[in-house]
Amino acid sequence: MFIQTEATPNPATLKFLPGLTVLETGTADFRNPEDAAERSPLADSLFAVEGVTAVFLGSDFISVSKADLADWAVMKPAVLGAIMEHFTRDLPVMAAGAQMAEAVSADGDPVIEQIQELLDTRVRPAVAGDGGDIVFRGFEDGIVYLSMQGACAGCPSSTATLKMGIENMLRHYIPEVQEVRPAPF
Numbered sequence: 001m002f003i004q005t006e007a008t009p010n011p012a013t014l015k016f017l018p019g020l021t022v023l024e025t026g027t028a029d030f031r032n033p034e035d036a037a038e039r040s041p042l043a044d045s046l047f048a049v050e051g052v053t054a055v056f057l058g059s060d061f062i063s064v065s066k067a068d069l070a071d072w073a074v075m076k077p078a079v080l081g082a083i084m085e086h087f088t089r090d091l092p093v094m095a096a097g098a099q100m101a102e103a104v105s106a107d108g109d110p111v112i113e114q115i116q117e118l119l120d121t122r123v124r125p126a127v128a129g130d131g132g133d134i135v136f137r138g139f140e141d142g143i144v145y146l147s148m149q150g151a152c153a154g155c156p157s158s159t160a161t162l163k164m165g166i167e168n169m170l171r172h173y174i175p176e177v178q179e180v181r182p183a184p185f
Helices: 033-039 041-047 072-088 110-129 158-173
Strands: 004-007 013-017 028-030 052-057 062-066 132-140 143-150 179-182
Touching: 013 072, 028 033, 028 041, 033 041, 041 052, 041 062, 041 072, 052 143, 062 072, 110 132, 110 143, 110 158, 143 158, 158 179
Parallel strands: 143 179
Antiparallel strands: 004 013, 013 062, 028 052, 052 062, 132 143
């Protein structure tokens, strides 16, 4: 098994591409070992690597974030080993019955449907290319609330991405949108 590694805009996060499907649908974001232990055997084994602070699972990639003082030169072989062992042993990525994070439902609101459509077609593919995801959390009083996940969470350029990129695009196509803000976790 050959696992490719890519840098992300977030220097604390690397993107690992195992060359096979990681998740059939959706994404999974793990911010602590306790959450991973209950929901994902793969994320749980990655948190066992010293210095791992977050794990994000996408359709064909795994983003791993490290502590500030941790060194990728030391951690990368251990992360690669954990991923390789997991897939060669044919272990499940997610625990049976584990719930995936879901975006807020549009409930027939045409503005929310437009927002979600633009996020799905124009934003999500680019963000996934950087090892992350973006989740719609709500729309209220002209403000769109979004959560950045994976490599994008905590990335130095995430605020600029939200404000300069996503906000400008949404305001251009949807007059009801006045602002984009990060949603609290």
